[in-house]
Amino acid sequence: MTYCVGLFLEEGLVFLSDTRTNAGVDHISTFSKMQVEEVAGDRVLTILSAGNLAITQAVWSRLQEGVWLNGERHTLRNVPNLFHAAQLVGQAVRDVYAADNPALAQQGIGFDCSLLLGGQISGAPHRLFLIYATGNFIEATADTPFLQIGEIKYGKPILDRGVTFATLLPDAIKLVLISMDGTLRSNLTVGLPVDLLLYRRDTLHVALRRRIAEDDPYLLMVRANWSRALREAYQAMPRPDWPLA
Amino acid sequence: MTYCVGLFLEEGLVFLSDTRTNAGVDHISTFSKMQVEEVAGDRVLTILSAGNLAITQAVWSRLQEGVWLNGERHTLRNVPNLFHAAQLVGQAVRDVYAADNPALAQQGIGFDCSLLLGGQISGAPHRLFLIYATGNFIEATADTPFLQIGEIKYGKPILDRGVTFATLLPDAIKLVLISMDGTLRSNLTVGLPVDLLLYRRDTLHVALRRRIAEDDPYLLMVRANWSRALREAYQAMPRPDWPLA
Numbered sequence: 143m144t145y146c147v148g149l150f151l152e153e154g155l156v157f158l159s160d161t162r163t164n165a166g167v168d169h170i171s172t173f174s175k176m177q178v179e180e181v182a183g184d185r186v187l188t189i190l191s192a193g194n195l196a197i198t199q200a201v202w203s204r205l206q207e208g209v210w211l212n213g214e215r216h217t218l219r220n221v222p223n224l225f226h227a228a229q230l231v232g233q234a235v236r237d238v239y240a241a242d243n244p245a246l247a248q249q250g251i252g253f254d255c256s257l258l259l260g261g262q263i264s265g266a267p268h269r270l271f272l273i274y275a276t277g278n279f280i281e282a283t284a285d286t287p288f289l290q291i292g293e294i295k296y297g298k299p300i301l302d303r304g305v306t307f308a309t310l311l312p313d314a315i316k317l318v319l320i321s322m323d324g325t326l327r328s329n330l331t332v333g334l335p336v337d338l339l340l341y342r343r344d345t346l347h348v349a350l351r352r353r354i355a356e357d358d359p360y361l362l363m364v365r366a367n368w369s370r371a372l373r374e375a376y377q378a379m380p381r382p383d384w385p386l387a
Numbered sequence: 388m389t390y391c392v393g394l395f396l397e398e399g400l401v402f403l404s405d406t407r408t409n410a411g412v413d414h415i416s417t418f419s420k421m422q423v424e425e426v427a428g429d430r431v432l433t434i435l436s437a438g439n440l441a442i443t444q445a446v447w448s449r450l451q452e453g454v455w456l457n458g459e460r461h462t463l464r465n466v467p468n469l470f471h472a473a474q475l476v477g478q479a480v481r482d483v484y485a486a487d488n489p490a491l492a493q494q495g496i497g498f499d500c501s502l503l504l505g506g507q508i509s510g511a512p513h514r515l516f517l518i519y520a521t522g523n524f525i526e527a528t529a530d531t532p533f534l535q536i537g538e539i540k541y542g543k544p545i546l547d548r549g550v551t552f553a554t555l556l557p558d559a560i561k562l563v564l565i566s567m568d569g570t571l572r573s574n575l576t577v578g579l580p581v582d583l584l585l586y587r588r589d590t591l592h593v594a595l596r597r598r599i600a601e602d603d604p605y606l607l608m609v610r611a612n613w614s615r616a617l618r619e620a621y622q623a624m625p626r627p628d629w630p631l632a
Contacts, residue, residue: 293540295538295540295541295573295574296540296541296543296544297544298541298573299541299542299544299569299570299572299573300617302569302572302573303572303614303617303618304617304618304621312626312627313621313622313626315626315627316621316624316626317621320621324544324547325544327544327547327548328540328543328544328547329540340631342631347632348632349631349632350629350630350631350632352629360627360628360629363624363625364624367620367624368620368621368624369548371616371617371620371623371624372545372548372549372616372617372620373548373549375612375613375616375617375620376549376558376561376562376565376613377558378616379561379608379609379612379613379616380608381557381558381560381561382557382560382605383605384595384597384605385595386585386587386594386595387592387593387594387595
């Protein structure tokens, strides 16, 4: 499995993805699930992917080669805005479905694929989308400023409680790392290292792209600090005064 | 769906279950998922259930009526220890499967049922089991002192971090309420009120059984306190010193 999260914030966008893929518990590998298309001054587009690796890699390869949409061949380097980029990714997903699903279905394998796409293109606002295996998509808004794919449940409560559209980028980094760390701890199919990318609105270049490994001092600090804070928080909470028999 | 959790602690056992059942989003009802068999001075047995309500209610009804096992009819009121109780519950599950699964399967409905069973019977230790839809079961141990059924993922990170075999009962109440509250917040199919039961080892009577509703002052305190503690904890954490472009 996989855990990927994207935040859509007033200040910009934050992406975090793990790198574990597994086909059974004895076939585990490390693959980045983050792809970035950056043309400084013009566009930054980030894609995170979850699902069957053969499918998500095929989607990315097709996007690199160019995808036919409305009679023309497009890549992420020439779409005019994020909505068109999401359509293009959706079309790539549908093309892979058309090419590969008959063979997958014959062997009883589902078409498992979901993607986060976020970024900004010159002259248009920054946006964040979740693209389904069916090629259609939803968009994050100020009301719901985060989207997740893969093993989303473990890390959702902290995002539900912590993330708002006004969350500042440095706090956002902490929140996605906490969300990821809880998931890593509770689910073996999500694994380190993780890939982090920060984009600041209207800058049109990547602010930070960083691979965070097991021995990363900041990750270790977040982990230790958070575990201690949780322990202290519940211990400090008053006990119920319910009478015990 | 459902969320139920049971803790197996040196001091005793803690059980918490929600009460929401749903067949589609427009058919939502409140049903307790906690059943208790108490004979003070002799035994306390608690069962929490998740899955198809018709199946779990049928399991409980059969347990009340008596289940044939090894040529004799048994109920939870006459089994000699928790292992036999778990076998009895497993047999009840298998009996319901034999009676109902052909009709369910004809209409493409899975046999969805899992149960937690914990307690103590005079002369034997306190124990906690998770019984699967197949009627076999696993047992909590000092290494893994909690078991969950239903929507288990949202509330697992806090238990992974907080619960040990040595956790004291008052702290355990806080931890299961925090685990439940995160789940309630992130998943609509888990709903208030919740049912809490506390059992202290070797007492052979229920220490506390309490229905906790939306307006329960202690639940409201836990909720507010925890949200504030999480917010303060991540805000107090140092920011990364990674250089931003």
